[in-house]
Amino acid sequence: MKQLLFILSALASTSALAQQCDIDATQLTADYTITNQHKSQQSTQSLTVWRNNTQVAHQSETLTELWQQLSNNQLRPVRYFNAEQRGIEYQPSEVRGVQNWSAKSQLVDNHLIAKMTLVSTQGEGCNEVKNYALNEGDSQFKLSFLPQAKLVKTFSVTNKKGQTETVLSLNHVNSDEQAIAAQFANWDRWQTTDYADIGDNENDPFLAKMINLGFIEHGATGFYNQQGEAIQGEHQH
Template sequence: MRNVLMATMLLSPVTLAGPVLAADTCPKNLKPTAYQATYHVKRANGETHQLVLTRLGNTIRYQNSDNIFEQWTQQGEFSRFFVKEQRSVTYTVGDLRSLHRVPNIEQKFHLIAPASLEQLQQQSASAHPCFELTQYNSTQTHQLAVTWMEALQLPHTFSYQSGQQQVQFSLQQISSISAEAFNAKVSKFSDIDFADIGDSESDPFIAKMINQGFIEHGSSGFYHSDGHSMGGSGHSHSH
């Protein structure tokens, strides 16, 4: 996903499909730093799923599974939460650097880094019952179309295509979130630092996660939900 999203900085218009936020679901008292946004995601092979982004201040969470979600801070810290086990693993900036994983934090917080829009062709502004939208398209080899919500610094829709790979994101709903609700989601999780994994293999949770391939001390430390390694530069979306 990371490699594809890096390619979006180069990407021409494609047709967007899927549900988008309707007028009767316009959010109230919404702030660009305190929201929960649900996107409908569709791939070229017909697969669909929901991606839920939840942001409060300098922290954002990605969830597309009932079992696992991920969290990034603007300082570059990463955490993975295992819902059933009520456990989490946190990677410091230094951990990520040692694993050759340098995230694009602006991309994490906006799905598309706002600066990358400058490399696209601005088409037009359009009225929407909830937001003012601006359309951006690329004009080069790959294809990218973005409908951008400037007030929230998020895409309302975007679609990209590279070869046979195509993914479409459409905002289904967005609402404000309180600090209480945001913090309550992780209040009962027990966290462990990635650097301590090697000394904690007697912990049944750690042993299980290592055995299933979700955590491996000294390797990339990042795995798909099926346990296959994503390597040093992979990312599961979350995007």
């Protein structure tokens, strides 16, 4: 009997260990593909989410948007232009729209997840995936979420009326702390201009170009394509 209890105890311990996950969700990078479908037209682009404790950045081909979580939980954003290695700094009061850390750090706001229905759970430990769904108005949301890493695995927003669909798909996760710290330090070295001071620097060719392209506007933060247009469906996050 004692031997049986020992075996059962050992199996329980092994199962518990298998369900543990030692991933550091506060310091990692996650590579995504964003696919936009409108009727028969389709476009794709890449997005990398960088997390470094109280900082998170969304890096696309041309833009990187970085948010710092302040002690009062407000978010201070900086929009970097990758090729020019220049940036625009905003104050929290200058930004409209979603100012929620979960929306920035994991791409889907916790408030939206709370509204969704949990359909199923798969795997365990670091590989645990929770599948959610929500129908709201003309929009249908489907989410596969990695709770241990607090990362979206796949997220789709379908608008049946507008015949559009935006799909976010996770490709790769990396937790190289030195590389992450080095990248944030590199961004910090780039020349930045306060949003409030742009009017005093209109002769700056870089700023003039970005204003004309529509990349600099009051309260604009989000995912953008190379034309400075907001990616469809981003506001749903």
